[in-house]
Amino acid sequence: MELDEVDWKLIGLLQEDGRLTFAELGRRVSLSAPATTERVRRLEQLGVIVGYRAVVDVRRLGLPIEAVVRVRVRSLDTPRFRERVVVLPQVLDADHVTGDDCWVLRVVCPSTGDLEAFVELAQKYGDTTTSRVFSSPVRNRAIGRETSCAVGEVPRS
Structure with missing residues (x-):
């Protein structure tokens, strides 16, 4: 799939702002x-904008x-973990990953007691490691053409 500069x-x-009108988007590009409108619809049909x-x-x-909860789920418990933990509303993100842990969850709770209860539930399916989030200097960073640059490479203007 080839995207041109206007698509990017x-x-x-x-x-940055998903509420921009097609007229305003058009002015800016x-x-x-x-x-x-045709360009945006094409990007949606291609599955670029989801x-x-x-x-x-x-x-x-x-x-x-807010916390990051890493879970090493026992393999036979994976279906139950998906059905009983991953679906909970306090789970904002759930990544099934490689490495020592099987799952990395980003969760939010109203209190440390609620976080403790969440972790205890997750522990029914395997070992957990929980880290409280102090701050998030990068969150929901926009994807751009320069994202594909190699580390240390200067993006082209």
């Missing part, structure tokens, strides 16, 4: 609103405790 600009703009969502501050929703 549209992707970047929509990652020097296209008409219909041409912009959705739009609001980004919320979980602390303002009464969920000030």
Whole structure:
């Protein structure tokens, strides 16, 4: 799939603000609103753009405790872990990974007691390691053409 510079600009703009109108997007990339609409629809049909969502501050929703919970699930328990833990609403992200751990979960809770209860549930399926999140200097970074650069390589303008 070949994306041109306009496609990349549209992707970047929509990652910054998914509520921009097609007219405003078009102004920013020097296209008409219909041409912009066609481009965005094509990116959606190709599966490059898979959705739009609001980004919320979980602390303002009464969920000030954030943690990364790594779980080494026993292989026979994987289906039950998926059905009983991964689906819980406090799980914001769940990554099935390689290495010592099987799962890396990012969770939010209203209190440390609730986090403790969550970890105890996860421990029914294997060993856990829990790390409280102090801050997140990088969160939901936009993907751009420069993302594919090798480490240390200077992105082309």
